[in-house]
Amino acid sequence: MTRPRTASDIRRAVASGETSAVACCEAALERIAQSDARIQAFRAVDAPQALARAAELDRRHDELAHLPLLGVPVAIKDNICTRTLPTTAASRMLDGYVPPYDAAVVERLTAAGAVIVGKTNCDEFAMGSSTENSAYGVTRNPWDPERTPGGSSGGSAAAVAAGMVPLALGSDTGGSIRQPAALCGVVGLKPTYGRVSRYGLLAFASSLDQIGPIAGSVADVALAFDVLAGHDPRDATSVAQEHTPLAQEGPASVDGLRIGVPRSLIREGVEPGVLEAFERALTTLDACGAAISTIDLPHSRYGIAAYYLIATAEASSNLARYDGVRYGARAEGDDRTLAEMYDRTRGAGFGAEVKRRIMLGTYVLSAGYYEAYYLKAQQVRTLISRDYDAAFEQVDAVALPTSPTGAFRLGERTSDPVLMYLADVFTVGANLAGLPAITVPCGVTDGHLPVGLQLTGRKMDERTLVRLAGAYEQAGGWKGIGP
Amino acid sequence: MPPELSLEDVSRIATLSRLALSVEERQLFSRQLAGILGYVEQLQPLDTTGVPPTSHPLALISPMREDEQRPSLGREDALREAPEPDPAAGLFKVPRVIGG
Numbered sequence: 001m002t003r004p005r006t007a008s009d010i011r012r013a014v015a016s017g018e019t020s021a022v023a024c025c026e027a028a029l030e031r032i033a034q035s036d037a038r039i040q041a042f043r044a045v046d047a048p049q050a051l052a053r054a055a056e057l058d059r060r061h062d063e064l065a066h067l068p069l070l071g072v073p074v075a076i077k078d079n080i081c082t083r084t085l086p087t088t089a090a091s092r093m094l095d096g097y098v099p100p101y102d103a104a105v106v107e108r109l110t111a112a113g114a115v116i117v118g119k120t121n122c123d124e125f126a127m128g129s130s131t132e133n134s135a136y137g138v139t140r141n142p143w144d145p146e147r148t149p150g151g152s153s154g155g156s157a158a159a160v161a162a163g164m165v166p167l168a169l170g171s172d173t174g175g176s177i178r179q180p181a182a183l184c185g186v187v188g189l190k191p192t193y194g195r196v197s198r199y200g201l202l203a204f205a206s207s208l209d210q211i212g213p214i215a216g217s218v219a220d221v222a223l224a225f226d227v228l229a230g231h232d233p234r235d236a237t238s239v240a241q242e243h244t245p246l247a248q249e250g251p252a253s254v255d256g257l258r259i260g261v262p263r264s265l266i267r268e269g270v271e272p273g274v275l276e277a278f279e280r281a282l283t284t285l286d287a288c289g290a291a292i293s294t295i296d297l298p299h300s301r302y303g304i305a306a307y308y309l310i311a312t313a314e315a316s317s318n319l320a321r322y323d324g325v326r327y328g329a330r331a332e333g334d335d336r337t338l339a340e341m342y343d344r345t346r347g348a349g350f351g352a353e354v355k356r357r358i359m360l361g362t363y364v365l366s367a368g369y370y371e372a373y374y375l376k377a378q379q380v381r382t383l384i385s386r387d388y389d390a391a392f393e394q395v396d397a398v399a400l401p402t403s404p405t406g407a408f409r410l411g412e413r414t415s416d417p418v419l420m421y422l423a424d425v426f427t428v429g430a431n432l433a434g435l436p437a438i439t440v441p442c443g444v445t446d447g448h449l450p451v452g453l454q455l456t457g458r459k460m461d462e463r464t465l466v467r468l469a470g471a472y473e474q475a476g477g478w479k480g481i482g483p
Numbered sequence: 484m485p486p487e488l489s490l491e492d493v494s495r496i497a498t499l500s501r502l503a504l505s506v507e508e509r510q511l512f513s514r515q516l517a518g519i520l521g522y523v524e525q526l527q528p529l530d531t532t533g534v535p536p537t538s539h540p541l542a543l544i545s546p547m548r549e550d551e552q553r554p555s556l557g558r559e560d561a562l563r564e565a566p567e568p569d570p571a572a573g574l575f576k577v578p579r580v581i582g583g
Contacts, residue, residue: 100560193540207539236546237539305523316500323501325575330566335578339501347503352511355502359493360516362500376526378536383529385537417515418522434540 007072007166007220011113014071017061021054021071025115028073032117032164040139041149041159043078044085045118054115067113068227068247074109075159075168078119079126080211081200082106085116089202090134091124093328093349103200104232105169105211112227117165120155124351125319126171126204128152129179129423132414133353140410141184143449147407150180150423156214157184167215167224171201173208174307175402175427178439181214182402182452185441187469188214189221192459193434194239197232205314206237208307208431218440218470222246225462246466254288254471257464259455260295260395265426271405277443277451278401281476285399288471295391295398299383300429304421306384307428309364309377316361322349356417385433388456396464398456400426402439406449430456438465440473488513488520 005013005024013019029047036042050073057064057071064070076082079089081099083106088094102110109116123133131139131154139154141147142162149158153170157180160168170177172190181188189212196211203209213224226245232238261282266275286292324330324345331348335341350358364373391398404425413420430437435456442453453472457465488496493513497504504512562568567576 097564100556100563194543233546233548237541237543239541239543299529302526302529305526308519309523309526320501324566325577326561327564328566338577338580341578342501343498343503346501350502352508355500355504355508356512356515356519358500358502359496359512360519363496363516363520366496366499372527373523375536376529376531377523378538379531379534380526380529381537382534383531385540418518421519421522432537432540 005166006217007069007215008217008223010072010166011068011070015065021057021115022051024071025050025054025073025117028117028165035162035164038140038145039142039158039162040137041120041155041162041164042075042118043088043090043121043136043155046085049084050115050117057113057115064113068223069109070113072114072167073117073165074114075118075120075156075165076106076116077122077153077156077168077170079122079171079202080105080169081202082116082119085119087119087202088136089125090122090136091349091351091354092135093322095329097327099200101200104197104234105228106200108227108230120153120159120168122155123152124354125202125315126152126173126176127315127353127357129175129420130408130413131155131180132410133351135351138410141407143185144407147409147449148183150183150403150407152176153214154180157181157186157188160184160186160214160216167213167220169211170214171209171211172431173204173311174431175424177212177214178402178427178437178452178454179423182439182441182454183407183450185450186214186216187218187221187438187440188212189225189438189462189465190430190436191225191229191462192436194237195241195436195460196228197230197235197238199232199234203318205311206318207314208311218466218473219247221438222466241460246463252467252471254285254290254468256289256291257397257468258291258293258395259285259397259399259468260293260391261399262297262300263294264296265300265400269404269425270401271445273445273447274401274403274405274451277445278453281442281453281472282399284476285468285472288475290468293395295395297384297387297391297398297429299380299387302380303384303428303432304425306377306380307424307432308360308421309373310381312357312361313365313374314361316358316365319354319358322346353417381432384429388429388433388435392458396457397468400454402426402452402454406445406447406451426454435459436462436465438469440469442472442476488517
């Protein structure tokens with residue numbers, strides 16, 4: 001099988017008439033048909049609808065030739081609302097649920113000429129780091145089918161890594177775009193909080209969630225970001241923003257850009273193969289002209305603890321809406337009261353991790369515990385943000401391995417919640433501080449598992465991340481290498 | 484701060500969370516939640532005197548707009564996915580709310 005085209009290539013070829021949107025859609029659907037029985041990245045694929053949309057784009061070619069994602073097949077994480085495809089958030093609670101509206105990001109992709117081929121598997125309600133919490137089965141890592149693709153956007157990352165689609169959307173609350181992208185050897189971007197509208201994203205933690213692109217190259221991620229970003233009055237946390245397209249950046253120099261490495265955070269707990277690949281990446285960036293220095297983020301070691309108090313508290317509130325009244329499953333049975341119906345519906349509809357997080361969140365917000373847990377975590381969040389502010393007085397980006405390990409085995413961490421949570425140790429900081437962060441493949445471990453380099457930037461400075469990641473990609477040789 | 488959660492604690496939290504749990508779940512969760520709470524204890528010794536809490540990473544004020552009528556979700560769309568809709572009355576049906 002020839003290497004599948006990038007989104008940028010497809011757009012160019014369809015716009016020039018070299019190929020058609022239908023041909024590109026058919027190719028994607030064929031690759032999905034060939035690979036997905038094994039990988040299980042997709043929850044739903046609608047071939048007739050996708051082909052009809054592609055045919056429409058071809059029919060109106062002259063009128064639409066300028067569209068930035070013309071004819072590009074795209075997959076959407078199943079916690080993002082699509083009016084024409086079920087949206088389940090990988091939960092029994094929303095089995096078969098078809099939303100009455102499209103998410104803002106879906107509207108934007110469609111308006112940009114993309115062809116949505118299906119919805120991808122994820123951890124239930126985006127809660128997890130391995131996609132093992134899906135109520136509908138696991139997704140396998142294309143690099144090793146006995147290993148997880150990471151999570152919670154594991155389906156999207158696997159779909160791109162396996163060459164099924166060139167572009168997929170994920171969501172990131174504590175690392176859920178970046179960690180699976182790293183474990184699957186692809187590029188993933190979590191935008192600055194507020195950059196991309198959350199309208200139509202099934203909310204997990206409202207002060208942390210962001211939607212972002214996963215693709216095989218930095219250029220594709222930049223192209224997608226330009227389409228997704230923008231103010232949306234339907235999302236009260238959406239920011240008004242100036243936006244000069246990132247995708248116009250040619251190969252840019254990184255001379256004079258400064259990268260800080262918080263070495264105290266990687267002194268222990270990082271797999272040797274990951275550390276080696278990370279150090280080699282820094283050497284490459286140094287050779288490109290970036291200045292590498294050591295910085296300190298003294299409170300980042302408390303990030304996981306703060307995150308799991310704040311995120312679960314917010315989740316306990318956000319998931320209260322799933323109550324069997326307006327949408328979703330209602331448990332069969334003879335409930336005498338509304339409260340009984342709520343208890344049984346939610347008890348049956350939610351999986352174990354979701355229940356754990358709702359309960360933890362409820363507990364830390366409850367009377368007598370609020371100050372000690374939730375308030376304390378919010379104060380630590382301030383300290384973590386201040387550390388980044390201080391760092392950005394000296395550097396333009398913070399570098400870390402995206403994940404402390406390569407992809408772990410299916411079932412390896414499912415009985416130890418805290419062990420699973422530690423997968424996010426390097427990613428949660430960006431969510432807590434609201435900063436943009438990108439992961440780009442930078443090598444493989446001895447076991448031939450991908451390693452990701454993570455760069456975190458100042459608020460609204462995705463441009464610096466794309467410049468550095470793009471320069472690394474050109475110089476580092478990891479672009480386009482698949483499993 | 485308890486690193487231990489009794490089964491009664493778990494039952495109380497489950498009630499607040501409106502979750503029906505089996506006996507096995509209550510036992511499993513009491514152990515696992517205690518483990519997580521034990522992990523987050525590490526925040527307690529940190530000096531946060533005078534540190535304002537961050538509820539939100541952006542300095543946003545709730546955006547306001549003019550009180551003008553705009554199109555919103557139609558009744559048919561709103562009822563379509565409900566488990567027990569009453570389309571004629573335009574209502575969602577639920578079990579008894581008061582009493583019982």
